[in-house]
Amino acid sequence: MRGWRGRYPVAATVLAWTVTGLAAVLVLFALLMPGKADQFHPAQFLRVPVEAVFGAALVLVLPRRPRIAVSAVAGLALGVLTVLNLLDVGFNEYLGRGFNVVLDWALFSDAQAYLQDTFGGSGALGIAILAVVLVIAVLALVTLSAVRLGNLVARNSEVATRATLVAAIVWVTCAALGVQVTGVPIASEHVALAVQDRAHRVRDTIRDEAEFRKIAKKDTFANTPPDQLLTDLRGKDMMITFIESYGRSAIEDPVMAPGVDATLTAENKKLTGAGFAAKSGWLTSATYGGSSWLGHSTFLSGLWINNQQRYRTVTAGDHLTLPGAFEKTGDWDTVGVMPGVQKAWPEQKFYGIDKLYDSRDLGYRGPKFSWSTMPDQYALTAFERLVHGKKHDKPLMSTIILTSSHQPWAPIPRTVPQDQVGDGSVYDAIEKAGKRPGDIITDARKSKEEYGKSIQYSVTSLIDYLVRYGNKNTVLIFLGDHQPIARVSGDHASRDVPVSIVAKDPKVLDRIADWGWTDGLQPEHNAPVWKMSAFRDRFLTAYGSTPHS
Numbered sequence: 001m002r003g004w005r006g007r008y009p010v011a012a013t014v015l016a017w018t019v020t021g022l023a024a025v026l027v028l029f030a031l032l033m034p035g036k037a038d039q040f041h042p043a044q045f046l047r048v049p050v051e052a053v054f055g056a057a058l059v060l061v062l063p064r065r066p067r068i069a070v071s072a073v074a075g076l077a078l079g080v081l082t083v084l085n086l087l088d089v090g091f092n093e094y095l096g097r098g099f100n101v102v103l104d105w106a107l108f109s110d111a112q113a114y115l116q117d118t119f120g121g122s123g124a125l126g127i128a129i130l131a132v133v134l135v136i137a138v139l140a141l142v143t144l145s146a147v148r149l150g151n152l153v154a155r156n157s158e159v160a161t162r163a164t165l166v167a168a169i170v171w172v173t174c175a176a177l178g179v180q181v182t183g184v185p186i187a188s189e190h191v192a193l194a195v196q197d198r199a200h201r202v203r204d205t206i207r208d209e210a211e212f213r214k215i216a217k218k219d220t221f222a223n224t225p226p227d228q229l230l231t232d233l234r235g236k237d238m239m240i241t242f243i244e245s246y247g248r249s250a251i252e253d254p255v256m257a258p259g260v261d262a263t264l265t266a267e268n269k270k271l272t273g274a275g276f277a278a279k280s281g282w283l284t285s286a287t288y289g290g291s292s293w294l295g296h297s298t299f300l301s302g303l304w305i306n307n308q309q310r311y312r313t314v315t316a317g318d319h320l321t322l323p324g325a326f327e328k329t330g331d332w333d334t335v336g337v338m339p340g341v342q343k344a345w346p347e348q349k350f351y352g353i354d355k356l357y358d359s360r361d362l363g364y365r366g367p368k369f370s371w372s373t374m375p376d377q378y379a380l381t382a383f384e385r386l387v388h389g390k391k392h393d394k395p396l397m398s399t400i401i402l403t404s405s406h407q408p409w410a411p412i413p414r415t416v417p418q419d420q421v422g423d424g425s426v427y428d429a430i431e432k433a434g435k436r437p438g439d440i441i442t443d444a445r446k447s448k449e450e451y452g453k454s455i456q457y458s459v460t461s462l463i464d465y466l467v468r469y470g471n472k473n474t475v476l477i478f479l480g481d482h483q484p485i486a487r488v489s490g491d492h493a494s495r496d497v498p499v500s501i502v503a504k505d506p507k508v509l510d511r512i513a514d515w516g517w518t519d520g521l522q523p524e525h526n527a528p529v530w531k532m533s534a535f536r537d538r539f540l541t542a543y544g545s546t547p548h549s
Helices: 002-007 009-032 050-061 064-095 104-155 157-177 190-216 248-252 257-273 292-301 308-315 322-329 347-351 376-388 427-433 444-469 506-510 532-542
Strands: 237-243 277-284 333-338 355-358 396-402 474-480 496-503 529-531
Touching (some): 009 104, 009 190, 050 157, 104 157, 190 308, 237 292, 248 257, 308 347, 322 333, 333 376, 355 376, 396 444
Parallel strands (some): 277 529, 333 355
Antiparallel strands (some): 277 496
């Protein structure tokens, strides 16, 4: 290298300053990087970071070896913070919240499974390798950049001292006067605030675990005798059905709403023609953009379960769930139909589900539709063939999770004549003719359009099933588990999802007449909004259950 520098001094100087400039840009980017995609604009990076001022002052007074060690440690820490900020960007984009360093590591296995279903095994492996390389590169480059800049400051101590002093004066002045550019303060303490915020998140997470354990032990209906539970629904065949990612945005967003609203209107006419009626409202989900099981468990348990830690806590206990309440009476057989479950599911016992039909039990021989193991129409047809259509001594309490509206919304199934569903082979041609995930996953407009179509398909499949196979004793509760990802629902969308109760027996809906819900399948904009965790107790109370906490 020294020989090369001697032969090409100009090129060596240009290269050295270029590398130094890139190192400075990288460190400055790491110091100012936000955790949300919509915050990436020029003003965010035209700031004076106080951490850089303190860092420069420190390396100016340190001997060579301590200086290099401090620079390396600081660079590595800044690299780790950059990786966490990148995770924040991704989590905010998809789940509407930042990355939780205590709880969210478990979600990476689910992310890997999602990528494999969406892009295939090779594509998922490639993305995983790229992610690992990116993390290593960020850690190495930020660390090396910090060391290089530290050495530069030490070699040019006189100039660096003046520059540091000027930067400190500018920072103090701007901080005191509140100087801003397009609403962004010039004086930045971004890293200090980010570290403080993460420390608070860790502390709050640990504290929340202890508090939630106490909350989960309290249950208004824990000791209600079986003969005092759900007395006004005896003899009814109950269905609780979750539609994946069916959120408020599907009904109110200008891109998705026209198609979804038209579908809800048409399906409501089908119901009315078949003698059914419906009432609908809004529930605020405990999750957003994903982690559907948090929404399921919140709705069914009556507890606010907004993270994996709470989920593990509640499912390890014996808190009464809606299916469990029906099971406890002894007057219903409880069944679960869950095509998204592809391995052992120990939560079955917690939920009070006597018999579970997962993706391996439904007899499907057709193609997967990206993440979704089978079309909703097939899952409901299998439910009729294996459970509902068979003779049973007791009414059924069925919990069904429909998955065709799961992202990335490509390819989407389409409805086929009922007598052609068979073992699902009919869907081969439909899957092959559908759009590929890569065609829409990076395009927000296309994602919105295809998401809306998937909701239309899921709602249509469910109402078609109810009209065809429902009877005077059928009661259906269906709802979304959460809003779709922020790229589809919007950066500041609510967490509300629609919920509907459908029945032929007018007495069923008379019991909730005081809820203020909208008639039909489409809740009005100003219909009541409850936390999803409030539904269980309201429902149990409305249908004759006596509290015994």
